[in-house]
Amino acid sequence: MSWSFYSPLRDDANAGQAALVTGGGTGIGRATALELARTGARVAICGRRAELLEATREAVEAVGGECLAVPTDVREPEQVDSLVDAVLERFGRIDVLVNNAGGQFIAPAEEISPNGWRAVHRLNVDAVWYLTRLVATRTMIPNSSGLVVFIGLSPRRALPGMAHASAARAAVENLGRTLAIEWGRHGIRTVTVTPGVIRTEGLDGYGEEAVAEWEREVPLGRLGSPEEIASVIAFLASPGGAYVSGTTILVDGGIDAMGLGRLPS
Numbered sequence: 450m451s452w453s454f455y456s457p458l459r460d461d462a463n464a465g466q467a468a469l470v471t472g473g474g475t476g477i478g479r480a481t482a483l484e485l486a487r488t489g490a491r492v493a494i495c496g497r498r499a500e501l502l503e504a505t506r507e508a509v510e511a512v513g514g515e516c517l518a519v520p521t522d523v524r525e526p527e528q529v530d531s532l533v534d535a536v537l538e539r540f541g542r543i544d545v546l547v548n549n550a551g552g553q554f555i556a557p558a559e560e561i562s563p564n565g566w567r568a569v570h571r572l573n574v575d576a577v578w579y580l581t582r583l584v585a586t587r588t589m590i591p592n593s594s595g596l597v598v599f600i601g602l603s604p605r606r607a608l609p610g611m612a613h614a615s616a617a618r619a620a621v622e623n624l625g626r627t628l629a630i631e632w633g634r635h636g637i638r639t640v641t642v643t644p645g646v647i648r649t650e651g652l653d654g655y656g657e658e659a660v661a662e663w664e665r666e667v668p669l670g671r672l673g674s675p676e677e678i679a680s681v682i683a684f685l686a687s688p689g690g691a692y693v694s695g696t697t698i699l700v701d702g703g704i705d706a707m708g709l710g711r712l713p714s
Contacts, residue, residue, distance in 0.1 A: 454674055454676040454677060454680075456484060456487060456488070456676075456680055456683075457680060457684075458484075458487075458488045458680065458683055458684060458687065459488065460487060460488060460489060461488070461489045462488040462489060462683065462684075462687040462688070462689070463485055463488040463489045463490040463545075463683060463686050463687050464488075464489030464490070465489070465490075466485075466489070466490040466491070466544040466545055466686060467490065467491045467492075467493070467536070467540035467541070467542050467543055467544050467545070468482075468485045468490045468491070468492050468493065468543070468544065468545035468546070468547065468686065469492075469493045469494075469495070469532075469533075469536055469543050469545070469546050469547070469584065470482045470485070470492060470493070470494050470495075470547040470549055471494075471495050471496070471521075471523055471547065471548055471549050471550035471580065472495075472496050472549040472550035472551065473492075473494025473495060473496055473502060473505055473518070473549070474494070474496040474498055474501030474502045474504070474505055475496075475501055475649065475650050475651075476647070476649035476650055476651055476675050477549055477600070477644065477647060477649065477675045477678045477679065478494065478496070478505075478547070478549040478550070479494075479501075479505045479508070479675065480674075480675035480676050480678065480679035481547055481549065481675075481678070481679040481682050481683070482494050482505055482509055482516065483505070483508060483509055483512065483514075483679065484676065484679035484680055484682070484683040485514075485545070485679075485682070485683050485686065486509040486512060486513075486514025486515070486516065487512050487513075487514065488683050488687065490514075490544075490545065490686065491514070491515045491516075491517075491540050492509055492514060492515070492516050492517070493516070493517040493518075493519065493532075493535075493536040493539065493540065493543075494506070494516065494517070494518050494519070495518075495519045495520070495521035495523065495532050495550075496520065496521065496550065497520065497521070497522050498520075499518075499520045502518035502519075502520060503518060505518065506518040517535065517536060517539045517540070519531075519532050519535050519536070523550050523572070523576040523577075523579075523580060524571055524572055524575070524576045526579055529576070529579055529580050529583060530583070532580075533580075533583050533584060533587055537587065537588060542588050542592055543584050543587075543588045543589065543595070544589075544592075544594065544595055544596065544686075545595070545596045545598070545686045546580070546581065546584045546589075546595070546596070546597045546598065547598045547600075547682060548577045548580065548581065548597070548598060548599050548600060548621075549598075549600050550572070550576070551572060551573045551577075551600060551618075552569070552572055552573070553569050553573070553611060553613065553614035553617075554569075555610040555611065556610060556613075557610065558612040561612060561613050565613065566613050569613040569614055569617055570613070570616075570617050570620075573614065573617035573618065573621065574617050574620050574621060574624075577599065577621055577624075578624065581597055581624075581628075584597070585597070585628075585632065585635075585637065589632075589635065589637050590632070590635045590637070592636075593635055593636040594635075594636040594637065595635075595636065595637045595638070596637070596638045596639075596640070596685060596686050596690075597625070597628065597637065597638070597639045597640075598639075598640055598641075598642055598682055598685065599621045599622065599624070599625045599639070599640070599641040599642070600618075600621075600641070600642060600643070600644070601618045601621070601622050601641045601642065601643030601644075601697060602614060602615060602618045602643065602644075603643045603644060603645045603699055603701035603704055603705040604645075604701075604704055604705045604707075605618075605619070605622075605643060605697070605699075605705055606705070618643075621641070622641045622643075622697055625639040625640065625641045625695070625697075626639070626641075626695050626696075629694045629695030629696075630695065633694065633695075638685075638690075638691075638693065638694035638695075639694060639695060640685055640690075640693055640694060640695075640696060640697075640698060641696070641697040641698070642678060642681055642682055642685070642697075642698050642700060643697055643698065643699050643700065643701065643705070644673060644678050644700050644701060645667060645672075645673055645699075645700070645701025645702050645704045645705070646660075646663045646664070646667065646672050646673065646701075646704070647672060647673045647674065647675055647677075647678060648672040648673065648674060648675075649675055660672075666704060666707075667701075667702040667703065667704050668702060668703035668704065668706070668707055669702035669703055670702075671702065672702075673700065673701070673702060677700060678700055681698060681700050685698075
Protein backbone atom coordinates (compact mmCIF):
# COMPACT_ATOMS: atom_id res chain seq x y z
CA MET A 450 0.00 0.00 0.00
CA SER A 451 1.45 3.33 -1.07
CA TRP A 452 1.07 6.25 1.33
CA SER A 453 2.79 9.56 1.91
CA PHE A 454 2.04 12.61 4.06
CA TYR A 455 1.50 16.20 3.06
CA SER A 456 0.08 18.94 5.23
CA PRO A 457 -3.56 19.90 4.64
CA LEU A 458 -3.18 23.26 6.38
CA ARG A 459 -2.48 26.70 4.99
CA ASP A 460 0.89 28.21 5.78
CA ASP A 461 -0.80 31.02 7.77
CA ALA A 462 -3.29 28.82 9.67
CA ASN A 463 -1.54 29.53 12.98
CA ALA A 464 0.00 32.89 12.22
CA GLY A 465 0.48 35.08 15.29
CA GLN A 466 0.37 32.24 17.80
CA ALA A 467 3.13 31.18 20.18
CA ALA A 468 3.40 27.49 21.06
CA LEU A 469 5.38 25.47 23.60
CA VAL A 470 6.03 21.82 22.78
CA THR A 471 7.61 19.53 25.36
CA GLY A 472 9.73 16.63 24.15
CA GLY A 473 10.40 18.64 21.04
CA GLY A 474 13.67 17.00 20.03
CA THR A 475 12.31 13.81 18.51
CA GLY A 476 9.25 12.00 17.21
CA ILE A 477 5.83 13.53 17.64
CA GLY A 478 7.22 16.58 19.45
CA ARG A 479 9.64 17.41 16.66
CA ALA A 480 6.97 16.89 13.98
CA THR A 481 4.51 19.06 15.92
CA ALA A 482 7.02 21.88 16.29
CA LEU A 483 7.70 21.76 12.56
CA GLU A 484 4.03 21.70 11.59
CA LEU A 485 3.12 24.54 13.92
CA ALA A 486 6.01 26.59 12.55
CA ARG A 487 5.15 25.70 8.96
CA THR A 488 1.62 27.00 9.58
CA GLY A 489 2.85 30.32 10.99
CA ALA A 490 3.30 29.85 14.75
CA ARG A 491 6.36 30.86 16.73
CA VAL A 492 7.55 27.76 18.55
CA ALA A 493 9.41 26.99 21.75
CA ILE A 494 10.62 23.45 22.37
CA CYS A 495 12.11 21.74 25.39
CA GLY A 496 13.66 18.39 26.23
CA ARG A 497 16.59 16.89 28.08
CA ARG A 498 18.98 16.48 25.13
CA ALA A 499 20.33 19.79 23.87
CA GLU A 500 21.74 18.37 20.63
CA LEU A 501 18.34 17.03 19.54
CA LEU A 502 16.64 20.29 20.39
CA GLU A 503 19.22 22.16 18.35
CA ALA A 504 18.56 19.90 15.37
CA THR A 505 14.83 20.61 15.63
CA ARG A 506 15.47 24.33 15.97
CA GLU A 507 17.54 24.29 12.80
CA ALA A 508 14.82 22.34 10.98
CA VAL A 509 12.16 24.83 12.09
CA GLU A 510 14.26 27.76 10.93
CA ALA A 511 14.89 25.98 7.63
CA VAL A 512 11.17 26.14 6.88
CA GLY A 513 11.11 29.84 7.77
CA GLY A 514 9.90 29.49 11.35
CA GLU A 515 11.07 31.04 14.61
CA CYS A 516 12.14 28.63 17.33
CA LEU A 517 13.39 28.87 20.90
CA ALA A 518 15.06 25.70 22.23
CA VAL A 519 15.40 25.38 26.01
CA PRO A 520 16.99 22.24 27.49
CA THR A 521 14.64 21.26 30.32
CA ASP A 522 13.79 18.27 32.46
CA VAL A 523 10.05 18.78 32.90
CA ARG A 524 10.10 16.64 36.05
CA GLU A 525 11.99 19.42 37.86
CA PRO A 526 9.75 22.38 38.85
CA GLU A 527 12.63 24.85 39.02
CA GLN A 528 13.62 24.04 35.44
CA VAL A 529 10.01 24.36 34.32
CA ASP A 530 9.76 27.78 35.97
CA SER A 531 12.86 28.88 34.05
CA LEU A 532 11.46 27.43 30.81
CA VAL A 533 8.21 29.39 31.04
CA ASP A 534 10.13 32.54 31.97
CA ALA A 535 12.30 32.13 28.86
CA VAL A 536 9.34 31.55 26.54
CA LEU A 537 7.42 34.53 27.88
CA GLU A 538 10.49 36.72 27.63
CA ARG A 539 10.96 35.72 23.98
CA PHE A 540 7.35 35.57 22.76
CA GLY A 541 5.36 37.47 25.39
CA ARG A 542 2.66 34.80 25.59
CA ILE A 543 1.92 31.11 25.16
CA ASP A 544 -1.19 30.36 23.12
CA VAL A 545 -0.66 26.62 22.64
CA LEU A 546 0.84 24.12 25.07
CA VAL A 547 1.54 20.61 23.80
CA ASN A 548 2.31 18.24 26.68
CA ASN A 549 4.14 15.73 24.53
CA ALA A 550 7.02 14.66 26.81
CA GLY A 551 6.34 11.25 28.33
CA GLY A 552 7.71 7.79 28.75
CA GLN A 553 6.98 4.26 29.89
CA PHE A 554 8.27 0.71 29.71
CA ILE A 555 6.64 -2.65 29.06
CA ALA A 556 6.23 -4.90 32.09
CA PRO A 557 3.63 -7.26 33.56
CA ALA A 558 1.66 -5.44 36.24
CA GLU A 559 2.99 -7.62 39.04
CA GLU A 560 6.58 -6.73 38.10
CA ILE A 561 6.11 -2.95 38.20
CA SER A 562 7.90 -1.76 41.32
CA PRO A 563 6.70 1.19 43.41
CA ASN A 564 9.68 3.17 42.07
CA GLY A 565 8.81 2.26 38.48
CA TRP A 566 5.20 3.25 39.03
CA ARG A 567 6.20 6.57 40.59
CA ALA A 568 8.70 7.32 37.82
CA VAL A 569 6.07 6.92 35.10
CA HIS A 570 3.49 8.99 36.97
CA ARG A 571 6.01 11.67 37.87
CA LEU A 572 6.73 12.26 34.18
CA ASN A 573 3.31 11.61 32.65
CA VAL A 574 1.04 13.13 35.32
CA ASP A 575 2.85 15.28 37.89
CA ALA A 576 5.10 17.11 35.42
CA VAL A 577 2.23 17.61 32.99
CA TRP A 578 0.05 19.16 35.68
CA TYR A 579 2.77 21.45 37.00
CA LEU A 580 3.54 22.88 33.55
CA THR A 581 -0.11 23.12 32.52
CA ARG A 582 -1.11 25.00 35.66
CA LEU A 583 1.88 27.31 35.37
CA VAL A 584 1.19 28.20 31.74
CA ALA A 585 -2.51 28.69 32.46
CA THR A 586 -1.97 31.01 35.41
CA ARG A 587 0.93 32.94 33.89
CA THR A 588 -0.45 33.62 30.43
CA MET A 589 -3.58 31.78 29.23
CA ILE A 590 -6.02 32.84 31.96
CA PRO A 591 -4.83 36.50 31.88
CA ASN A 592 -5.15 36.49 28.08
CA SER A 593 -8.55 34.72 28.13
CA SER A 594 -7.49 32.20 25.50
CA GLY A 595 -5.37 29.14 24.94
CA LEU A 596 -5.17 25.51 23.86
CA VAL A 597 -3.71 22.76 26.01
CA VAL A 598 -3.01 19.44 24.31
CA PHE A 599 -2.45 16.23 26.25
CA ILE A 600 -1.15 13.03 24.65
CA GLY A 601 -2.85 9.70 25.34
CA LEU A 602 -2.26 6.04 24.51
CA SER A 603 -4.35 3.77 22.29
CA PRO A 604 -6.05 1.39 22.85
CA ARG A 605 -7.58 3.38 25.70
CA ARG A 606 -9.69 0.69 27.36
CA ALA A 607 -6.82 -1.67 28.25
CA LEU A 608 -3.18 -2.09 27.29
CA PRO A 609 -1.58 -5.17 28.88
CA GLY A 610 2.04 -4.60 29.83
CA MET A 611 1.33 -0.90 30.32
CA ALA A 612 -0.73 -0.78 33.53
CA HIS A 613 1.32 2.09 34.89
CA ALA A 614 1.28 4.09 31.66
CA SER A 615 -2.38 3.40 30.91
CA ALA A 616 -3.35 4.60 34.39
CA ALA A 617 -1.23 7.73 33.98
CA ARG A 618 -2.63 8.62 30.56
CA ALA A 619 -6.18 7.96 31.74
CA ALA A 620 -5.57 10.38 34.61
CA VAL A 621 -4.38 13.07 32.23
CA GLU A 622 -7.26 12.47 29.83
CA ASN A 623 -9.74 12.96 32.67
CA LEU A 624 -7.77 16.01 33.81
CA GLY A 625 -8.20 17.47 30.35
CA ARG A 626 -11.95 16.98 30.41
CA THR A 627 -12.22 18.59 33.84
CA LEU A 628 -10.08 21.57 32.85
CA ALA A 629 -12.23 22.11 29.76
CA ILE A 630 -15.18 22.65 32.09
CA GLU A 631 -13.36 24.73 34.71
CA TRP A 632 -11.28 26.84 32.34
CA GLY A 633 -13.75 27.21 29.49
CA ARG A 634 -14.88 30.51 31.00
CA HIS A 635 -11.33 31.76 30.44
CA GLY A 636 -11.43 30.85 26.75
CA ILE A 637 -9.07 27.90 27.31
CA ARG A 638 -9.63 24.68 25.38
CA THR A 639 -8.19 21.30 26.38
CA VAL A 640 -7.98 18.28 24.09
CA THR A 641 -6.35 14.87 24.45
CA VAL A 642 -4.84 13.61 21.20
CA THR A 643 -4.37 9.85 21.42
CA PRO A 644 -2.01 8.19 18.97
CA GLY A 645 -1.77 4.52 18.21
CA VAL A 646 1.59 2.98 17.42
CA ILE A 647 3.62 5.69 15.69
CA ARG A 648 6.83 5.02 13.80
CA THR A 649 9.29 7.05 15.87
CA GLU A 650 12.69 6.57 17.44
CA GLY A 651 10.89 5.35 20.55
CA LEU A 652 10.09 2.04 18.85
CA ASP A 653 13.75 1.15 18.36
CA GLY A 654 14.12 -0.42 21.78
CA TYR A 655 11.23 -2.87 21.36
CA GLY A 656 12.70 -4.94 18.52
CA GLU A 657 11.57 -5.56 14.94
CA GLU A 658 9.39 -8.56 15.82
CA ALA A 659 7.31 -6.61 18.34
CA VAL A 660 6.92 -3.66 15.98
CA ALA A 661 5.84 -5.96 13.14
CA GLU A 662 3.25 -7.58 15.42
CA TRP A 663 1.85 -4.17 16.40
CA GLU A 664 1.62 -3.22 12.74
CA ARG A 665 -0.39 -6.38 11.96
CA GLU A 666 -2.85 -5.48 14.71
CA VAL A 667 -3.74 -2.08 13.19
CA PRO A 668 -6.93 -2.27 11.08
CA LEU A 669 -5.43 0.11 8.51
CA GLY A 670 -2.45 -2.24 8.18
CA ARG A 671 0.33 0.26 8.87
CA LEU A 672 1.87 2.29 11.65
CA GLY A 673 1.18 5.99 11.95
CA SER A 674 3.65 8.77 11.30
CA PRO A 675 4.57 11.63 13.63
CA GLU A 676 3.40 14.07 10.95
CA GLU A 677 -0.14 12.67 11.12
CA ILE A 678 -0.33 13.44 14.83
CA ALA A 679 1.29 16.83 14.30
CA SER A 680 -1.22 17.88 11.66
CA VAL A 681 -4.14 17.11 13.97
CA ILE A 682 -2.56 19.21 16.74
CA ALA A 683 -1.87 22.07 14.33
CA PHE A 684 -5.48 21.93 13.13
CA LEU A 685 -6.74 22.09 16.72
CA ALA A 686 -4.59 25.18 17.29
CA SER A 687 -6.00 26.86 14.17
CA PRO A 688 -9.35 28.65 13.82
CA GLY A 689 -10.72 25.42 12.33
CA GLY A 690 -10.41 23.71 15.70
CA ALA A 691 -11.67 26.60 17.80
CA TYR A 692 -14.85 24.84 18.98
CA VAL A 693 -13.18 21.57 19.95
CA SER A 694 -12.64 21.15 23.69
CA GLY A 695 -13.03 18.62 26.48
CA THR A 696 -12.70 15.60 24.26
CA THR A 697 -10.30 12.91 23.06
CA ILE A 698 -9.29 12.58 19.42
CA LEU A 699 -8.01 9.16 18.40
CA VAL A 700 -5.35 9.05 15.68
CA ASP A 701 -4.65 5.33 15.74
CA GLY A 702 -5.62 3.62 12.50
CA GLY A 703 -8.66 2.07 14.18
CA ILE A 704 -6.89 0.09 16.91
CA ASP A 705 -8.94 1.51 19.77
CA ALA A 706 -12.14 0.40 18.04
CA MET A 707 -10.82 -3.15 17.76
CA GLY A 708 -8.96 -3.35 21.08
CA LEU A 709 -6.02 -5.64 21.66
CA GLY A 710 -6.23 -8.63 19.32
CA ARG A 711 -4.44 -11.11 21.59
CA LEU A 712 -4.01 -11.98 25.24
CA PRO A 713 -0.66 -11.30 26.93
CA SER A 714 1.68 -14.26 27.11
